[in-house]
Amino acid sequence: MAWDSFFQQQLSLQKEESLYPVRVLAQHRDQLDTPGMRELHERCLDNFRKLQREQALNSATLAEKRSRDRAQGKLYKRAKAQSAKDKPR
Numbered sequence: 637m638a639w640d641s642f643f644q645q646q647l648s649l650q651k652e653e654s655l656y657p658v659r660v661l662a663q664h665r666d667q668l669d670t671p672g673m674r675e676l677h678e679r680c681l682d683n684f685r686k687l688q689r690e691q692a693l694n695s696a697t698l699a700e701k702r703s704r705d706r707a708q709g710k711l712y713k714r715a716k717a718q719s720a721k722d723k724p725r
Contacts, residue, residue, distance in 0.1 A: 655682060
């Protein structure tokens with residue numbers, strides 16, 4: 637089962653950076669068993685953030701994508717011009 641909008645509605649992770657989604661292996665009366673909690677914490681958080689970035693890219697409108705691409709092109713052009721300017725002759 638993957639993280640989707642249903643789960644996102646239940647909990648806004650942008651408000652709580654200390655929370656992250658994990659797979660629950662077993663539920664006991666007072667605790668949950670998760671696989672390698674300490675080792676997976678950073679990896680799960682990184683994967684979740686990557687999924688959020690991908691979702692933002694995929695849900696962007698054509699105008700937003702074009703604007704972002706143009707801004708990136710201008711950045712490259714300025715960097716190239718600065719590099720040529722700083723290059724010794």
